[in-house]
Amino acid sequence: AQSVTQLGSHVSVSEGALVLLRCNYSSSVPPYLFWYVQYPNQGLQLLLKYTSAATLVKGINGFEAEFKKSETSFHLTKPSAHMSDAAEYFCAVSDPGYQKVTFGTGTKLQVIP
């Protein structure tokens, strides 16, 4: 069984400040991990994914995440928040070879001007 926990359902940062969205996972097998972004009334857009290659993964829009096996974490970061980053972010996990994806409960990011 797999699960994902996102700490903080709402995160507020000032424009230009560091963005840190937390994600911890549980998996009985080496996981594949994903971060998705969702804007209101839209589908999901893949930001980045970890698939057992480099532990530091760079994604679109300046986001990156680091896979830390010892901490079972996959936190999402961006050095400088932009107003357009305001959205809902979902961390997700799947096991290699099977496409079933389990999503976290989401974190709503607010960017304050």
Next chain:
Amino acid sequence: GAVVSQHPSRVICKSGTSVKIECRSLDFQATTMFWYRQFPKKSLMLMATSNEGSKATYEQGVEKDKFLINHASLTLSTLTVTSAHPEDSSFYICSAGLAGYNEQFFGPGTRLTVL
């Protein structure tokens, strides 16, 4: 590449009617398609997994007679909400999987409102 479309994007219907939502993979053949439901301010809940030409596999607690899924081709899956009621109002999102990719490609979603 790997674009998934959904139609309609928004639908309003009366209670008791049935609504069909289409999910298409536009530039690839999807080995598997998934249907999710998202409640307001909630995460995505997997409803069912479907493979072309076979019956869908429903998650526990999802009524298969209410949410009919048909996956007639490698590029099209449909979700029919039968005898819709206001509690079925939700955002429905489909995704498609591609062999060799451990990643799902998501459609833009369909907002269903049942009056």
